[in-house]
Amino acid sequence: MRWTWPEPSELLRNPPPWLDRSTRRRNAVPAPGFRPADLVGEVTTALTARPARTMLTALGTILGVAALVATLGLAKTAGNQIVRQFDELEATRVVLSNAERQGRNETQLSAIPFDAEDRLTRLNGVEAAGTKTPVDVGGGLARSVPLIDPQGQNEFQIPVIAASPGLFDAVRATVRTGRFFDTGHDERSDAVAVLGPGAANRLGVERIDNLPAIFVGEEAFAVVGILDDVARETDLLNSIIIPNGLARDRFQLAGIDEVHVDVAVGAADLIGAQAPIALSPNEPGFVRARVPPSPRAVRSTVESEVNALFLVLGGLSLLVGAIGIANVTLVSVLERTGEIGLRRALGATRGHIAGQFLTESAALGLFAGVLGASLGILSVVGVSAARQWTPVLEPWLPFAAPVLGAIIGLVAGVYPAWKASSIEPITALRVGAG
Amino acid sequence: MTAPVVELVGLSRSFPGTPPVHALRDADLLVQQGDYLAIVGPSGSGKSTLLHLLGLLDRPTSGVYALDGVDTASLDDRERAGMRAHRIGFVFQSFHLLASRTTAENVMLSEVYRKGPRKQRRARAVEALERVGLGHRIDAMPTTLSGGERQRVAVARALVGRPSLLLADEPTGNLDTATSEQILELFRELHDDGLTLAVITHDLEVADVAERRVQIRDGVLSELERSWR
Known part of the structure; x- marks a missing residue:
């Protein structure tokens, strides 16, 4: 349709259709955009x-x-x-010992049985367990072969420790030469000993292929192995370690002092709770468990x-x-x-x-x-x-x-x-x- | 006959103050498609106010402004921006090129705010640059261009997308006589191609080139006869 453009003044009075503000302008206005x-x-x-x-x-x-x-x-x-660091040494370490008991006296027996190792290794989460008890040797000095050397000292005050075979694994011991003693030695009360490297050094024992013997007081032991190192309980390094059976037989060992347990990562708290019951079902309170602080x-x-x-x-x-x-x-x-x-x-x-x-x-x-x-x-x-x-x-x-x-x-x-x-x-x- | 490009009816713009400044009073104007209009007047006469109103950069106090048949009073800010993007091309006295971009990139900028296709945006920019005779300076930086060349880049930027109205504000204000002549020649060519131009100037030489001349004096707009001068 053709139409002529109205004059401006007319536009105001009579607006044409395109000036309608509601209908047509929407189509006419292009939208701005910003992609x-x-x-x-x-x-x-x-x-x-x-x-x-x-x-x-x-x-x-x-x-x-x-x-x-x-x-x-x-x-x-x-x-x-x-x-x-805790993981490697502490987080997997549980130590059980006799709790301080009121009225406990010298004659009272340890709450920890001799078969502690057996009982604990049955628990899920225990990697290794072993007992460790200092032995009272009645002041007996340790020496190797009876050698008369006027210049050198050849008798020493060396601590003797009674252990169950599992202790070596529980403290992550490594052997330098020879071997650890085993359950057989323990049961037969064989007169064998494993030396810590410090003790071996003082006693002059360097090799075991010549079947060296040592004496503690008047008792003679065959040295079956020399330790190289331990990750825990470093006092073992300067000790003579003998099986529990031998200690009971020769030194009248009456009870177990400590059980060292190497547990799986994360199992420490669990074992800490279970072990006293396994060791002393009647009186779990008599056994004290030392567990590492929670890593978290x-x-x-x-x-x-x-x-x-x-x-x-x-x-x-x-x-x-x-x-x-x-x-x-x-x-x-x-x-x-x-x-x-x-x-x-x-x-x-x-x-x-x-x-x-x-x-x-x-x-x-x-x-x-x-x-x-x-x-x-x-x-x-x-x-x-x-x-x-x-x-x-x-x-x-x-x-x-x-x-x-x-x-x-x-x-x-x-x-x-x-x-x-x-x-x-x-x-x-x-x-x-x- | 299609709707006129610009239709002003009783358009006024005053700025509040004591006393209020009436920059534009009751202006009537009709610009048809293909017109080449010069708006002349001394500085302070209201030229810039008119340009801002025409360019949808400012709103009138009263009156009607229809652009391409659309009553701009009914548009919201967003729609006015859309109108600016699609219908109006601006050329400024001070060029307003972005110094960190090549001429082609500066021209391409004018398409950023249209919802147009990105494809071949560069081709269209190059085409516009060729139109203004700068086909050989496509990847030049603005700082290496002469004033005339810069203004031609600005014209190319305004041309991309074929606006209904090219608004030029003192386009030769920063140029010497020779380069001004080139820009005016370019405007004449664009006018011959059918582009609608409105050039605001205080320079009568520039106004002379235009087909129609409109004068503003103290905010009052009046068309000058061709025979005037």
């Missing part, structure tokens, strides 16, 4: 345009995130290190002590980092006023402008988070390498740190973005730009 891909492109371009400034802006956040990651990582690593408790103590201080420091540097991002972004908003005006003229809404600046600072934070996490992890690995620890990290940490950085960037960008979006295009365009 995510374009947003990413604009943000990338803005951040890479001045790499040095971008780095400096991110520096505070980088250091903050790095400090946090390093703190958490080092606390975890150190905590694990302590636990690992140890670790959390260490971690919380290390963490508290450094987390505060890390948090502070993050705050400084966020202020840095906010500050520089605000400056850059002012610098880019002309650009903001241009973008508005090209069809950007306030939302587009705000979104762009928010995304810029969030991306900056994300970048800082990634870099900071990398630095933090590197320092954990570095410190661990220097101190020969195993670096341990929470698996979520490398992922959470960049997210934290992005959140910091986002929060820091809120005010500048709002500022940018509230710049009027008219004012912005008045600012000269190249």
Whole structure:
């Protein structure tokens, strides 16, 4: 349909159909848009345009995130290190002994039976168990062959310890030469002995292929083995160790003092509870169990002590980092006023402008988070390498740190973005730009 | 006959103050498709106010402004941004090129806020640059360009997407006479191609090139006869 254009004055009195505000204009107005891909492109371009400034802006956040990651990582690593030491020696060690009893006197028998080793090895979680009891040899001195040497001393006060064969495994003993005595020796009350290296040295026994014999007082024992080392109960290293059977036979051993148990990792508490019942079903209270402190408790103590201080420091540097991002972004908003005006003229809404600046600072934070996490992890690995620890990290940490950085960037960008979006295009365009 | 590109009826813009400043009073104007309009007037006469109103960067205090047959008073901010993106091309006195981007990238920027296809955006930018005679400076940085070349990049940016109206605010204000001449020649060519141009200037040389001249004096708009001068 052809129609002539009405005169302006007529237009106001009698608006044509296209001036109807409700129906047709919707179709006529094109929508502005800002594709995510374009947003990413604009943000990338803005951040890479001045790499040095971008780095400096991110520096505070980088250091903050790095400090946090390093703190958490080092606390975890150190905590694990302590636990690992406990694991090897203490966490798998349970010691049973006679409890102090009221009215106990000398004649009272030990609550621990001689077959303690048998009873305990039947428990699930026990790797090895063995009894250990000092033997009263009545002041008898130890010597090897009766050798008359006027210059050297050849008789020594060496402690004699009665053990069940399982003790060697329970204290993780290794043998230098020969062997440990076994159940057979014990049952037959064979006159055999295993020497600790210290004792062997003093007695001058270095090899056992020549079937050396030693004397304690007037009793003679054949040396069947010499220990190399023990992981626990280092007093064994300077002792003469004889089977329980022999001690009962020759030295009237009346009872067991201690049972040493090597337990599976994590079984210490369980064995600590079960062993007294297994040893003394009638009066479990007569047997005292010494179990290692719970590794979890140890670790959390260490971690919380290390963490508290450094987390505060890390948090502070993050705050400084966020202020840095906010500050520089605000400056850059002012610098880019002309650009903001241009973008508005090209069809950007306030939302587009705000979104762009928010995304810029969030991306900056994300970048800082990634870099900071990398630095933090590197320092954990570095410190661990220097101190020969195993670096341990929470698996979520490398992922959470960049997210934290992005959140910091986002929060820091809120005010500048709002500022940018509230710049009027008219004012912005008045600012000269190249 | 299609709707006029610009239709102003009793358009006014005043700024609050004591006393209030009436930058534009009761302006009536009709710009048809293909018109080449010069808006002249001394500085402070209300030229910029008119440009901001025409460019949908400002809202009138009263009156009707219809752009391409759409009453702009009924548009919200988002729709006005959409109109700016699709219907209006801006050319500024100070060019407003982004220094860290090549000429092609600067031209491509004008498509960012349209929901148009990203495909061949560069091809369209190159085409626009060729149109303004800068096909050989596609990957140049703005800092290496002369003033005239920069302004031509800005014109190319405004041309991409074929706006209904090209609004130029003192386009030769920062240029010497020779380069001004080139820009004006370019405008004449674009006008011959059928583009609707509105050029705001205080320079009568520039206004002379235009087909129609509109004068603003103390906020009052009046069309000058062709024979005037």
